[in-house]
Amino acid sequence: MSEKTASVHWEGRGQKGQGRISTQTGALNNYPYGFSSRFEDDRRGTNPEEIVAAAHAACFTMAFSFACDKAGFATDTVDTRANVRLVKEGDGFKIDRIALQLTAQVPGIDEAKFQEIAAAAKRDCPLSKALASVPEITLQATLVQGGGAEGQAR
Structure with a gap:
């Protein structure tokens, strides 16, 4: 059996907020995401x-x-x-x-x-x-x- 983890920390309200994603392995470490990287063409974050x-x-x-x-x-x-x-x-x-x-x-x-x-x-x-x-x-x-x-x- 294998179980992997990831976590997200979010600050701010809705569209103005910003999240940071981290994975257990460190492949993503406080990697940013938010409204603009999800719904617009901001490539400074993921989604x-x-x-x-x-x-x-x-x-x-x-x-x-x-x-x-x-x-x-x-x-x-x-x-x-x-x-x-x-x-x-x-x-x-x-x-x-x-x-x-x-x-x-x-x-x-x-x-x-x-x-x-x-x-x-x-x-x-x-x-x-x-x-x-x-x-x-x-x-x-x-x-x-x-x-x-x-x-x-x-």
Whole structure:
């Protein structure tokens, strides 16, 4: 069993307030976030959706690599991007879509097996399960082998 922690300290009211996020490992240490880094284009801070995107991409990538290994395929490189969309809903907001984009080099795997493993990793990674209430989680998986054979799935 594993349990990880993060903490937030917030000062000030609503849109004028400022938070600081810290993680157990120190990867984030009093890292700023607030209204402008969440809803505007202030890149001096982070936001919850960016952190969710990073967590989902990291979890999915590991799940994919582990699943390939279990199936007898070693991953050379695996790159994942996660886009998390926050939309207005009534008086509040909700995450309505997460789009995962995977590009990987996996020697010896065929396209069908690659897509099967990618889809299973999307379904089975712990963050995908935790985020199951998001109405739409998509996956675009591209296999690159020795010169660029590519495939996509949703």
